[in-house]
Amino acid sequence: MSEIVLKIDDKEVKVAAGTTVLQAAQQAGIYIPTLCHHEKLEAFGGCRLCIVEVESRGWTSYVVSCLYPVAKDIIVRTRSEKVDKIRKVLVEELMAHAPDAPELVKLAEVYGADRNRFERKESFCVVCGLCVRYCDEVKHLNAVGFIDNGAEREISFIPEVAKDVCWECQECFALCPTSYAQAAYLLTEALAFPGQRKAAVRAAKVPVATQRIIPIKPVAATT
Amino acid sequence: MPKLQSVAELEKYRAEILAQRDPAKPCIAVCAGAACDGMDSAAVAAAFVTEAGKLGGKIEVRTTGCHGYCEKGPNVVVTPGDICYFEVQPADVPEILAATLKGEVVERLVYKDPNTGAKAVHMHEVPFYKHQTRLLIGDNPKIDPMRIDDYLAVGGYAALVKALTEMKPDQVLDEVKKANLRGRGGGGFPAGSKWETTKNAPEKTKYVIVNGHEGESAAFMDRAMLTGNPHKILEGLIIGAYAIGAQKGFMYTRHDMPLLEKHVRNALAQAKEYGLLGQNILGSGFDFECELHFDVGIFVSGESSALMRSIEGNPPEPRPKYIRTSVSGIWDKPSNLNNVETWANVPQIITKGAEWFTSIGSEKSKGTKLISLSGNVVNSGIVEVPMGTPLRTLVFDIGGGVRDGKTLKAIHFGGAMGGSIPADLIDAPLDFDGMSKLGAPIGAGGLLLMDEDTDMVEIARYLLDFLVNESCGKCAPCREGMPQMLHILTNMTQGKGKPGDLERLEDLAEVTGAASLCALGKTSPDPLKSMFRYFKPEYEARIPGGSGDK
């Protein structure tokens, strides 16, 4: 495959054609914030935090780096006044839902975001889709999906599937930037199938009653 | 009807249709378009059929698509002479028939100028029609959309014949490129170069698609064309497929219009029966099929990548790919999508040539444009004028000005993704680029008139309220930004504006516009941006302490 040379933040970077700008930056050790990106998953383009400025043949445009393919001689700026402003406002918008999510708190500091700037709607989910897409693309289980559109969009565990598979897996809980995936699962369980979760391995050793302490895995730090 | 095997057979058949028709025989065209239908034009049409039946075939009756002057429906046009009767009731029918038989006019039903009382009998004298150039919609009163023979009688499918017999696909493409036909669906993108991209894409399987979703609020001309003259659009599509080398086409349209569905279904079936669709069209060796698809009732399904996902059978969610659908669209095959009106322009460009087409319009926007007039306008309806026509002509000469003797405050174009300009820009020409620069891009062509009493904060709120329900919710700036803007605007209209609101609105508008995934989100703040450009004091007045922003 042919190699492509581009510039990211004044650094010359050489990568294979077909690479995204985000991958190219990561290979060159340049940090771009992401929220909905996961290397095992197809790029989603939902959070828009990875937006960067691209200059190509004299034209400046704003593109999301997790999707944008590298091209010869483009100049990428991972930060600029406008890029920073976009990230700041996006973080402020998301903090209306999850004001204490660690990743957002960290980003708020970097971009000077005010967590109280917009009307609160503490749904705790930032609709990054990591849980939904991970369950679909990696686990092929589809125990959790999106429902509704627009501002009403939320994730929802499908009780018939979740009952049999989630407690054994729990992998999306750790991916979630806000811990809402786990909360949503437990709520679904409490409402739709209390005491009926299938947990083959653990059930053999631990009586159901003592399963109340949930093993929370550390939040995966995204790079 | 046996399938027409060749161009000669088609022309012979056309000659037979024309031979059976006597242009001197009176014909009554009753509009059955959406607006007239809403005023029970069906009862008028039924009365004409019953009463004319008693006259032993001396007068023909035809139900048609929208004539244009929806304000004054139910509309009736009598030929020869194009005598226009307005607001016709079933009780008027015997009188119209009697007058028609005698070659007379029913004076009390013709147009009367509201100011001078001057009458206008013939279509070309009625002010609403007089200032128009009705190249596309002008055939509507002449056609019963259920009868392909009516379309053939006005020269339908002659452009297809010309393309198939006298032109190579490349020549057809060249003609469309030379005509500088620009997309009518909102962007004004040159159709020729889009066709060329799909044509040159390496994949052999290619698709052509009609975008008949028409989700823009206050736009209703695509459905008028599709319902009133479906074969015109189909003919354009077949010609496009021939030029591009596509074997299959899709008509993607609204699911909520039974009459439109009936007419388009029927048109596709008739075209197939006549051999204008299918294998070896008119013996030319060119094969083309066309399928009908319906939207799922959400606005974003009119967006190109979402529309194509919908045709694939997936939820209509925009695709986040930096690759054009003209290269990789339906099932990743090159897919050329154009708006209904764009396709409708194709046959005349082929018949009359690019030179003729470019003689109409402004420097960079050629041909005519269909406009839906609504809002506080005297004459609402569907209007067709050359590009470059001053807005003043549209609003005053054709639209009759503002309702109830009020003053014009603003003109809004392009629905929820468009913009508003103040009345003092009324002499601006209708032009893709010019209007975009002013901040009120033509969009699909919905023109909304606003009078002196209009609250511009409320307009922005109203438009956003529509759009907020149409966001698919995939990307953060659109999903989060719109509801936040709506929240602030709602507060402002309720007297609950707060210091900092304008700054918040400006930031939200900027970020939603710059960072959203698809054009729905990207353009959602456009009305608000135009408000800030032209009507900012009205917004400032809603914040305690006047312009106390911050």
Ligand SMILES: Cc1cc2nc3c(=O)[nH]c(=O)nc-3n(C[C@H](O)[C@H](O)[C@H](O)COP(=O)(O)O)c2cc1C
């Ligand atoms: C949210 C959204 C809705 C759209 N709705 C329509 C529509 O209803 N009809 C239409 O022709 N184009 C619509 N478009 C534009 C299409 O994406 C596309 O540009 C157009 O159909 C191309 O045809 P044209 O080049 O002939 O205009 C929409 C775009 C967006 C972003």
Ligand code: SF4
């Ligand atoms: S629950 Fe968590 S992982 Fe799932 S979409 Fe919401 S924020 Fe993302």
Ligand code: SF4
């Ligand atoms: S801009 Fe809006 S409609 Fe378009 S992808 Fe994003 S959320 Fe969906």
Ligand code: FES
């Ligand atoms: S990481 Fe690129 S859009 Fe979310």
Ligand code: FES
């Ligand atoms: S619907 Fe009858 S004139 Fe428009």
